[in-house]
Amino acid sequence: TDDFFKNIISHAKEYGFVFPSSEIYDGLSAVYDYGQLGSELKNNLKTYWWKSMVQLNENIVGIDAAIFMHPTTWKASGHVDGFNDPMIDNKDSKKRYRADQLIEDKIDRYEKDGKTDKAAQLQQDLDDALNADDLVRLKTIIEEHNIVCPISGTKNWTEVRQFNLMFDTQMGAMADGAEKVYLRPETAQGIFVNFLNVQKTGRMKIPFGIAQIGKAFRNEVIARQFIMRMREFEQMELQFFVRPGTEMEWYKKWKETRLKWHLALGADPAKYRYHDHAKLAHYANAAVDIEYEFPFGFKEVEGIHSRTDFDLKQHQEFSKKKMQYFDPEINQNYIPYVVETSIGLDRLFLTVLANSLVHEDLSSEEKQDSRVVLKFHPAIAPVKAAVLPLTKKDGLPEKAREIMAALKLDYNIQYDEKDAIGKRYRRQDAIGTPYCITVDHQSLEDNMVTIRHRDSMEQERVAITDLSRIIGERVSL
């Protein structure tokens, strides 16, 4: 696990994918910046999601709601009272932990030691305590299982307390009576409060969906595992509104659709699995996670939840505005049920890195050789092609520039003339560029270039006039 993170973090930093936030001040815990290639990759992931949701489905539209919302929103949604994690402090190290996570780690350890029965029993105890919101029981479990602080090694624990994950700040000047507002902990509520706006102005008929990509903020008790768990992150969420009674059908459909979407990015299907929730959130009547197998185990990347009419009903009650839909097919008014798909863009980014980064041994009888490659699906690769003049003279750079000019309107292309061609190939491999286009002396005569493929390292000779079409065919999903 440590090696995996070391590897990914240093590669992501070295090539401009992800930097620690405000690094010159030693960073800010669980906050990260995306660099020049990271933001390209992120944009490509967003586009892939947005197209497959909004563009391909006539009954799904997208919105972009504000991060700040009326504070009553979070009363209605249950976040003010219920969006908590159980927290515990070690009195010696003064370190804060999530009580449930400490217990989860113990379960992992039991499993590693082959104590499967003990692990299963502890999991059951943990689920029961969480379901009952029983903080005293959580503390007892920690004591009974001799769980020690990973830093101090002692069992000198405080009581378990609830810790609300929402960030808050003041809106307006103090003299006016400043109001406490929250940074949204999920994008979903921006969709619910706009349900009727969109339904009416878009003349949407149930079943229909509203999609959104945007930032969310959670004051996570512990920050760990790089961009897996951040305090500022991005979500891509769909709220799909359906007729009551049909929600399980749609839940099944979205569950399948979403897994296919992940697999289309080229990962080994064995690396993905569904994980049904034993503990349901206060708003859900069914919930499943799509998990990806990292070197440190299967972890949630996306959640699909049947949210019932909980949110719209709550907003109706708190706002006193009707949240009903008139269904002309059955001549009835009702509050729709909702099926949600919610994916963390940053976690998706991490799965894509984990799935793509390979160290390949290319040694032959003659020489030792290896390379580092990011084997991104071409559709999400930050740079689609690199144009490389074989030498810096004889008119080759000019020819290469002409090719660049023709391609860069449609694709993100890099130009590179520095160092030997082999070294340039390696640089492109390391950032996941699927195609290298080499311009040589012959090109000046026959208007043909060599395309070198990242994964196979094979080369083919093609006409310059065909380049755009060839790249276009290969970089779509």
Ligand code: ATP
């Ligand atoms: P976890 O159990 O890992 O805290 P969650 O079940 O609270 O996650 P949801 O509220 O279902 O997560 O959020 C939907 C998605 O948002 C998750 O599947 C995940 O990809 C992403 N997500 C949630 N919290 C974070 C975070 N702190 N950093 C990055 N992504 C996150």
